[in-house]
Amino acid sequence: MSQTFAATAAAELAVVERSGFVESRHVGSAIVLAPDGEVAREYGDPGALILPRSCMKPIQALTCLAVGAPLEGERLALATASHSGTDRHVGVVRDILAAAELTEDALACPPAWPSDAATRHELVRDHGEPARVRMNCSGKHAAMLLACRTAGWDTEGYLDPSHPLQVQVRELAERLTGAKVAATAVDGCGAPVFAMTLSGLAKAIHRIGTSSVSSPFALHRNAGTLVEAVRAAPWTIAGPGQPDTIVIERLGVFSKGGAEGVHVMVAPDGTTVAVKMLDGASRATAAVGLRLLELAGALDAADVADTMSQLPLAVTGGGRDVGAIRPAF
Template identity: 70%
Template sequence: MLETVAAADAVPLAVVERSGFVESRHVGIAVVLAPDGTEAARHGNADALILPRSSLKPLQALGSLTAGAALEGAALGLATASHSGTDRHVAVVRDILDAAGLTEDALGCPPAWPGDTATRDELVRAHAGPSRLRMNCSGKHAAMLLACRASGWAVDDYLDPAHPLQAHIREVVERMTGEKPAVTAVDGCGAPVYAMSLSALARGIHRLGTASERSPFALHRSAGTIVRTVGENPWTIDGPGRPDTVVAEQLGVFAKGGAEGVMVMVAPDGTTVALKMLDGSGRAASVVALQLLADADALSATQAADAASRLALTVTGGGHDVGAIRAAIGQ
């Protein structure tokens, strides 16, 4: 059976400190690409296979866009997102479905509560329940449905790996990463997700993050549009006060986290980070990625620290701050 990186091939990436005591450690693998795409640093076996989970969404959105989905502005941002399910997010997803002539019943993602606590509380008070629209992947699914409508493909089975849309997305992923997937798995939202090396994911995200809208190649023009659009609408990629949105708003960094401790970031100069926490926890992923960008001089130490201060990294005890989650690469 194929599997991800072994413990022996991972390295320390972060620690959790409580009252000056290192209570927990997160180990994993990471790779840093320079602005020109060459490898600048690696930590652990970056050639090990991973499932990118939602960090693959920017490439899946690129597939939907190039398959004919007429997406721009907030709608294109939502196609790349793991959104927090606020009413603002849901309104955009409805707009995408309306453009496809479909309702939320066509979404193949499972019903879910919103990740945004205030929105969830409002729904509970209104005696409402989980819905497909609130599921964090609903924008990606709505974009896939719109692409199917544009190309004349069936929508009932749009998540089947053999469906023309999924075949197209897989081809786009292969072209951007330069690697054929080792395994096709089922993501938490029901869409196909592809096992690839962490290095391949980094290459794909770097190519997307550094693409120009003036490129002679349509695929790269579309990739450049995605990154610009998310930068102009950072609330779409995640949600108010949430890590990917904070990093985009404060630093202009394109960031996309994925389940099971995956994170990718592209700094404005093109420096790219991809990492995977071996234990599957994502709580330290953003701060580690920021530190790796700072180590590569793509961000200043002050910029990285200021952004980290806005993330949920504080360890509390008795209602007081007693420690923090921090990057500890190689320690």
Template identity: 65%
Template structure:
């Protein structure tokens, strides 16, 4: 049997693209908003449909890797939950993580890639450098996973196999944080397992991470609190200059993590949380929709969200001039 995500009838209008007073595109999907205490305060569409969180799962995977023994802090820890743009600064931190464990780039199980940062890519081409695993946007997560294996004594060979002890541990932590059994396991673009769950479960897991205290008597919560602080203190790590997650953290003080195929999670400073999925897989409006939902829940200032929208460059151009915008839809 093939499982599937929400259907068109499960979805509502989360965003529109307006050009010269004409709505030319609509992004539909589903979303859920949790209060600072974790109670459901709003549901848009079917939040109990299954999704693949993609890179929005990284905070949960990172917490699991640290509880398995990868004792990283600061920028090194933040890179473990990142979808970075492959700049020299990102690559340098990942190399530090690997070198401290006696590892090198060849130990990474992610595929080779060019950095998504255009300036870095141009410089690499100019320098006659090739694609590299360390430039792949998930290399920080993979380095963290390798360090967890070393700390626990698990083999680094085949560390991405769903049956590897590390991946079994990650799955158990994911289920503990989300309060939901994994419905299906797929293989993400970087080669790591990614677990299907409902949007409700994803929101619950990210809320628990985003509201965790570093002073908690529970190690899992202390790790989560440390992770969130590391990302908020160094927003460049989570993505890169000019990237939506980095901009949102810098502008709003939130904890934000986008995922491929239109997934987004965002936790406001007071703990209110949003998880959403754009059904068409396009995430261009995901950040502003999530922030708008948090503002309407009273967790963010409307003026700050306006500032965010300007920074995200959501303007639609015609002949090089502004003629419209990408904005939240009728269901938000």
């Protein structure tokens, strides 16, 4: 059975402090790539296999572009998002589906409540129900359906690993990571997710995050366009108060979190970070990524501190802040 690294190979990446007492510790692996792509720092075992979860979405979105899907601006940003299901997000997802001449019933992701609290409460008051279009991966699924329509492929079974679209996703993942896919699993949304090393994921995201829209190569042009789309509309990638949206808005960092404690970031200068928390917790990943970018000299310490103050890192007791989740560095 394929598996990720063991606890004995992990490094301490973050701690949870309550009233001056370190209550919990998060261990995992992390890697930092310099702007030129060379390894600058490593923690734990970045060479071990992981499932990238939603950090693979940029690769999936680029595959949709490669087959000709007409995605640009907010549509393109939603294709790589783990959105919080607000009406604004849903509006763009429905726009992508309309371009494919499909309805929400074509989405193969499971129905879900929006993760945005205000939107969820409003739906409950209006006697709404979970919907596929509210699911955080619905933008990716809509983009995949549009790609299938564009390429002339069957939209039925578009999540099957043997479907032409998923075969191309796999091939692009291998091209960007520089290694063959080690295993295939089913992601939470039902799409295939391909096992790769954390260092391979960092390499792929570095290539995407440092691409230029003026590149002579189509893949790099598409990647540059994708990153520009996300940076131009940070609300698309996650939502109000969500770490990725906050980090992009404040620092211009291309930031993408995934389930089970995976997170990738690319600073404006190209410095790249990939993090995997072994316990699957995501509450500290953005903070760890930002601190690693700061230590690498890619971000100003004051800017990082200001941004971290906006992230949900506070530990509360009796209705007041009594501590914080913080990087272990």
